[in-house]
Amino acid sequence: MRAVSAVASPLRRISPIALRQGLRRGFSSSRNLQATWGFIGLGRMGFPMAKNLRAKIPAEDTIFVQDVNTAASKKFLEENPQGVRIADNVREVAEKAETIITVLPEPQHVAGVYKQILEPPTLLKDGFTTTERLFIDCSTIDPMTSGHVANAAHTSGQGKFIDAPMSGGVVGAQAGTLTFMIGAAPEVVERATAVLSLMGRRVLHLGDQGSGLKGKLANNYLLALNNIATAEAMNMGIQWGLDPKALAGMINISTGKCWPSEVNNPVPGVIEGAPASRGYEGGFGVTLANKDLKLAIKAAKEAKIKLALADTAQAFYDEVEQAENCKGRDFSVVYRYLGGKE
Structure with missing residues (x-):
């Protein structure tokens, strides 16, 4: 019943000011409220999503991007020269970013990328930020693989992981009108909604981790x-x-x-x-x-x-x-x- 009511009731609108304040609350104050973001996977969906994200976050924020296709990363930097850095690998993205978004093709890619991100489990000790990281995986994969990754993130205490598959296709990604279905613990729903709203029109919380994919x-x-x-x-x-x-x-x-x-x-x-x-x-x-x-x-x-x-x-x-x-x-x-x- 909980999932049904979550879908049936539209999420309350977040004003631009509240959105920024909500995002900023979790960011380190030692860097003048500048935020760092990570985006892994610049394919047909990921590229326009990352582009919309870069366009909507404050100019002083930085996005660290990474893709196995280095040409995609270079193209993204050419089209978005301000506040974008190309990371050498996915571990660097995780070390330097507070919010990490992944858009990957298959379950094995998600498992492989997060293995590199989470091992060794020292992000909080050696990381660039003191803020609890939020890992948002927008890939459409099986719930079991997603659950294994979430467990690795949560048991190692390196951040909160949510599944956020989307609907709307490439056209929706380009227009910023995607619908995200998320599986997340209640305490991170507001933060995740604020982030995903920068790339889409609707965010539907269906329940705990794994519920978005299901x-x-x-x-x-x-x-x-x-x-x-x-x-x-x-x-x-x-x-x-x-x-x-x-x-x-x-x-x-x-x-x-x-x-x-x-x-x-x-x-x-x-x-x-x-x-x-x-x-x-x-x-x-x-x-x-x-x-x-x-x-x-x-x-x-x-x-x-x-x-x-x-x-x-x-x-x-x-x-x-x-x-x-x-x-x-x-x-x-x-x-x-x-x-x-x-």
Whole structure:
């Protein structure tokens, strides 16, 4: 019930002045209230997120950035020359920053990066700051890996770790309109919300550590299944001779309505601007959709949760992902794979 009420009730707005004061309360006063930030992972999502962060924090603050792709770090510094430093490694980021944000592709990357950050467990002794660090991981990974990392951070006393996967894609990251689903202890929710609000529009606290990922994976599991079902239903009606727009219009005022039918309809021409109407370019890639589906299934099986459609859906997305005319496309391309009329 606690998680439901957290989602149902919008978080209270934080004014710009209160936001800055809230962030500053935890920062060392020995450096004239200047804050240091760390950002690890400057990929398609991380790069624009870090750019928005740099634009919204005070000019005198410093961000230490790091990515295994050194070209990405150099490009970020070129585009944001003020208050940005390139760290030699992730440990340097952790040593010099008070708030560390990570945006990484896979569970093994998160585990590897935080191993380097947290070992040896001497950040508080040898670190640049005396403030308790806040580690915010925005990667979409499995809750078990995230839990192991959180335990390592908390038991070593080197900082507070929260999971904060996001929704909104590259467009949302660029526009600063992301939605973050966070799993965090109550005492760090306000601080984490203030930080994430610099890069997004909504922050939803779903419960203790791990809850953000569980919510994200449950949602994306449902999304993956709805996407297949919508493609099948649309193909069914069109094969029967129904007009695609009329069929979609009927579905979207009826019980079959869902995000794939209303916003991301898989049939070309039904919704102007949708990936299907652009040759399935852009959008939520089928590879990413399949990755999240597999993470959700893995986490559910580890918890011994019964799933009726999981294995069928996973096998189907594996086929779609490998099909030559579907590779690298938006996940609504399942309609094409089903032989739908384009």
